[in-house]
Amino acid sequence: MSRTSTPTQLQPPQPPQPPSSSSSSPIQADDDRKLAFQTLTTPRDRADALKLVVDSVAQQRQVASRDVVFNPICVSALVAALAVAHVAMRAMGHDFSAMLITYSGIVLIYLSTIRYAASTYIRIAEETDWHAWLENEDGGEAVVLGARYGTELIAAVVLDLPKQRNARAKSQPKATIRAWTTKIRYRRRGLGGDMLREAVKAAKQARGPSCAVEFAADHVHSSVALYDMFNGPFVSRQAQAVRALASAVKEVEAGESSQH
Incomplete structure (x- = not known):
């Protein structure tokens, strides 16, 4: 089965126009490619x-990661973990720099866990x-x-x-x-x-x-x-x-x- 449609000549660049919900071509031409x-x-x-x-x-990983990072349940868990760490470190008398390092570590673990979970899409792409x-x-x-x-x-x-x-x-x-x-x-x-x-x-x-x-x-x-x-x-x-x-x-x- 072999079929090639007639190439569409893309239009030359046009002067700037107000935004429109529709376009005559799916690709705005900036050269003479067809x-x-x-x-x-x-x-x-x-x-x-x-x-x-x-x-x-593989690109589905970014979509999955973004959704999990900003998921209300996950964000709530992150905030709760930070709050517990804050109270515990205050009780132990740690200074602000130690708290900051701990907070950064918790956030890093949060992001790394999400990255690992979403990397399944990378493995699917590589192993199939x-x-x-x-x-x-x-x-x-x-x-x-x-x-x-x-x-x-x-x-x-x-x-x-x-x-x-x-x-x-x-x-x-x-x-x-x-x-x-x-x-x-x-x-x-x-x-x-x-x-x-x-x-x-x-x-x-x-x-x-x-x-x-x-x-x-x-x-x-x-x-x-x-x-x-x-x-x-x-x-x-x-x-x-x-x-x-x-x-x-x-x-x-x-x-x-x-x-x-």
């Missing part, structure tokens, strides 16, 4: 896409055999889609197209998205939605207009390293992703119906 969406088929291109996926898994993960266990097709800005790969989607066991089967064909990521500097610019639309188009072209597209239950960002009380940001992101995919499916199907 934005293009394509199916990645060569080993090198697929390896580059996998690197984006691996990086996105990603090339084996990319292989489709049921013999189906793993399609890797990418967005290039000039020669730089800035976004990727891994689409799983299960093998069709019976061409006459009445069941609705289905495709699942196993990974969806964008480089940090290009996020929140609409590129993620474009990638989902490309994935939906690819699925329907490969399996027919009736093909359903959804996120895989074990998609690459489904693993959680912390207790449920600390997973709020990830639950929120998952909900946003589901809404974005539903919107992409709706837009693609609306475009198909308008062509008939």
